[in-house]
Amino acid sequence: MKQKNERRLPDEIFALIIEWLDDQTSLQNTALVCKDFTFFSQQCFFKEIDFGDNSYMTEGRFPWISRFVALLRDPHSGFLGNFVQKLDFWGYPVGREPEDLEADMKSILQALPFLTKLMIESPSLQLFRAIGMFLGGKLEELWLDGVYLGGLDEFRIFQGMLTSLTALKSLSIRHCTGLKDQVLALPTSLRAASFALTDESILHAIGLGMEAPSQISTLFLDFDTGVNDYSILWRVLGLDTVVVLDVGTARQHTFVPAMDIFAQGLRVRRTHNNLLSNDFRCRVLRSVHSQPF
Secondary structure, eight states: OOOOTTOOOHHHHHHHHTTTTOOOHHHHHHHHHHHHHHHHHHHHHHHHOOOOGGGOSSSGHHHHHHHHHHHSSSSGGGGGGGOOOOOOOOOOOOOOOOOHHHHHHHHHHHTTTTTOOEEEEEEOOHHHHHHHHTTTOOEEEEEEEEEEOOHHHHHHHHHHHHHOTOOOOOOEEEEEEESSSSSOOOOOOOOOEEEEEEOOHHHHHHHHHHSSEEEEEEEEOOOTOOOOOOOHHHHSSOOOEEEEEETTOOOOOHHHHHHHHTTTOOOOOOEEEOOOSOOOEEOOOSSSBOOOO
């Protein structure tokens, strides 16, 4: 009886084997094709690694991350880490201690020399250090969800990670809270940034850390009635910066006053209304600058 997790070849290969069972040359050619397919397809199979599907993170089926770590540590298969360009680690698995998970994640990041895109939820300070240590100078896109910068050490470590990411082009931060009266400098290589459900203190820290005019070409912000002042961002954005405001969560009675706050100090040459999807309606503000035209 075939076991549940037994490895098998595609049915088409079995059909060829049965058809050419008495043809030694054809069988050898089939074996060579299978071997070549396995070798040349590895780069495609391991280009994107996704641990974000919680259906694979149940207590009984959790070996995926540990298996990947073992695969990367094996001298015979460790080279597969060279093929990984995107890593999605969205959500904590059930039945795993955070310390063990951090150790595995650090091992994974260390073994992916060509990783350019990383998505991670609720990253710890240790992972911030690992990202800066192993991915600095090569990571181009970083997505973070659930960032807590409640102390000076958190700010310092997070800033150290950002400083090391000298090739970063896109940064997305969602659900970010932190101390007031801090300064946070984004990488000078950054061209697109997105901040959603982010405290005003963090936006203020980012504004203080940006040099005017900023090289960011596109800035995404969400509709947030908890933010009372965006002007520090408007003062440093470049003349051709595109600002995209997601108003998908806006309520009718809060929309007008929140938009007044959002637009305070903002000078635009052109506005566009674009329906990006059924759930998100965005207002695109072209050529943002703090000075009148």
